[in-house]
Amino acid sequence: MQTREMALLMRDALLLPQGRLEVRIVEPCYLQMVADVLKGNCALAFATVKPKGYPPCYPTATQCEIIDFNQLADDSLSIVLEGQQRVRILWAEQLKNSLWMARTLPCPNWQHEPIEGEFALISAALQQFYEVNPELLQLYSQVHLEDAAWVSQRWLEVLPMYNKDKWLLVDQPDCHKTLDFVLQLIKAHVD
Template sequence: MKLALFPLSAHLLPGGVMPLRIFEPRYQRMIAEAGDAGFGLCMWDARQGDELRNMYPIATRVRIIDFDRLPDGLLGITVQGVERLRIQHLWQEPDGLRVGEVEPLPLWQCGRLPRDQRNLAQALREVFSDYPEYAALYREPDWDDACWVAQRWIEVLPIPPEQKQWLMACEDYNPALNLLSNLLVASH
């Protein structure tokens, strides 16, 4: 599948919601052409010197769920993560828009959060409480779903992007839950 790519300094996973400000002409074109396929949201790789290839290989296909003209006149959109992707090939179009041939990765299977890891959901609730503008993006948080909780934590946890990429590339959410449990125990 061919998708336009939007590099950021943040990760978004399936089910995640993120507002974006669009101002560059190449990204305005990307939004205009997104249609049902959406576009790929990927993370900058600051270690990579090649400007064309300075993106990590695991991305997320997103769809636009809302848009508005912002007070400063820019286009504001809200996107939601649909599926994880692996960028296979990458090129740049004449206007600077990066496009990639991408391979969808299987969705993580949903499952109830194990009893001994429910503290992860409670800690995430505290993050939502501390950041109401972030919490407002999620009308119906699924605190009992291990996959949903793990994905939101991967998005917000201040860990190196290489570690987030490793977690995103895993076949399921269990490595993320194990890491989160260890981090939570270490912080208390």
């Protein structure tokens, strides 16, 4: 596997492969980073902020593409990111303009697998969640409620949990622990 240098965009949010996230860009240095990414000058990785540590993010990030952008009424920029590939941050450095660049190594994405048995409840609950939160559903042209990996990752992106707890699940080799965790949460709220 080959390493790759990427610009790091860090926020207090989670973006995983096939996920989509809308991010507001205000600072001029980040506007320049977006321009560089769109010109093909560098790749972009989205990382979740970690309060303590260097770099100030978790060691696994998601290479992503900018799939849409809009200028907002306050002249800031809204970009929609789509997660592509999990990457491990090998090292990172902060540049003079305050942006971060990282050397990354691709990591395996969770494999697609069908949702079966009682885990269909997780998929149905995600569909209901999107009905209540249509602004999140609008980010997707297609949803894959039949795919356990896709559904698990979307739940991890939206669950109100501490990031350190999410990363215990994100760093697993597959979606099974996340499926179990989310199923237990749903059952606890139904009972």
